[in-house]
Amino acid sequence: MNIPYGPILVVEDIPNIRDLLTVTLRFKGYPVITAINGEDALEVIKENRPALIITDILMPKMDGYAFVQNLRTDPETHDIPIIFLSATYTTPEDKVFGLSLGAARFIEKPIDTEDFLLTVAELLSDGPATTPRPLEDRAFYEGYKERLENKLRHKNTQITRTERLLKTLPQEQVPAFQDLLKQANADRAEIRAELAQVDKILEKIAKDTEAEL
Numbered sequence: 001m002n003i004p005y006g007p008i009l010v011v012e013d014i015p016n017i018r019d020l021l022t023v024t025l026r027f028k029g030y031p032v033i034t035a036i037n038g039e040d041a042l043e044v045i046k047e048n049r050p051a052l053i054i055t056d057i058l059m060p061k062m063d064g065y066a067f068v069q070n071l072r073t074d075p076e077t078h079d080i081p082i083i084f085l086s087a088t089y090t091t092p093e094d095k096v097f098g099l100s101l102g103a104a105r106f107i108e109k110p111i112d113t114e115d116f117l118l119t120v121a122e123l124l125s126d127g128p129a130t131t132p133r134p135l136e137d138r139a140f141y142e143g144y145k146e147r148l149e150n151k152l153r154h155k156n157t158q159i160t161r162t163e164r165l166l167k168t169l170p171q172e173q174v175p176a177f178q179d180l181l182k183q184a185n186a187d188r189a190e191i192r193a194e195l196a197q198v199d200k201i202l203e204k205i206a207k208d209t210e211a212e213l
Contacts, residue, residue: 007031008120009050011041011067012085013059017109021054024113025120038062042070045077052123054083057090057098058151060190065144068101072134081123083107091150097143100135138205145198148191155188 008025012018013036022032033048035041037059053071057064064084071077084103086094095106105119135143162181169177 006049006051007033009033009035009041009044009053009055011035011038011053011055011059011064013037013056017056017085021111024117028117030120038064038067038070041067045071049077050080052081052083052120054085054120056085057094058087060187065098065101065147068098068103069135069140069144072102078102078134081126083119083123085109085111094147094150097147100143101140102134138202138209141198141202141205145195145202148195148198152188152191152195155184155191159184159188 008030010018010021010025010032011034012021018034018036022034025032033044033050035044038055039062041053041055042062055064055067059067062070068082068084071080071082081104082102083105084098084107086098086106086108090106090108098106104123107116107119134140159181162177162184166174166177166181
């Protein structure tokens with residue numbers, strides 16, 4: 001199969017989903033490279049520019065939104081077509097924000113293999129992508145903050161449910177759910193840290209804007 005610009009990059013932090021996507025694409029003859037989060041993906045792209053990027057949204061270190069904003073603001077990568085993979089609880093506002101960043105498609109998990117492969121083939125055959133102008137910093141970070149707040153609400157609900165469930169579980173099931181709770185608390189701490197960083201950036205943007213007036 002002739003891929004005109006390079007391999008397909010799969011960016012996904014969950015190993016079994018990353019492996020499933022990789023095997024599915026390679027079975028159809030596509031060359032595939034992988035990354036485990038946005039930061040890792042940016043390094044991979046420096047060595048091997050992909051023809052198409054398939055990226056999850058919810059990832060540690062650098063999630064899909066921040067990753068795509070980085071791509072769209074870089075002249076070397078701004079035109080690479082992107083497919084967002086989203087969890088089933090992604091809100092309509094999350095999708096609108098993702099598309100505003102220049103994602104060509106949104107595919108929800110669990111993935112329908114036939115639809116997924118058709119989407120990949122369509123985007124590769126369409127040639128170089130025509131993408132919208134990158135969002136200005138203020139617009140991106142305001143939208144990104146809303147997405148992080150949505151993630152935090154979901155994580156708080158998950159933690160509350162797990163804590164409630166732990167009180168009723170048989171003893172042999174407790175360790176597994178304690179591990180889930182530990183991971184969920186770590187995820188929440190990371191989201192809160194990201195929110196704090198975004199607030200600092202927005203505050204700086206506001207000060208810079210006032211100084212220019």
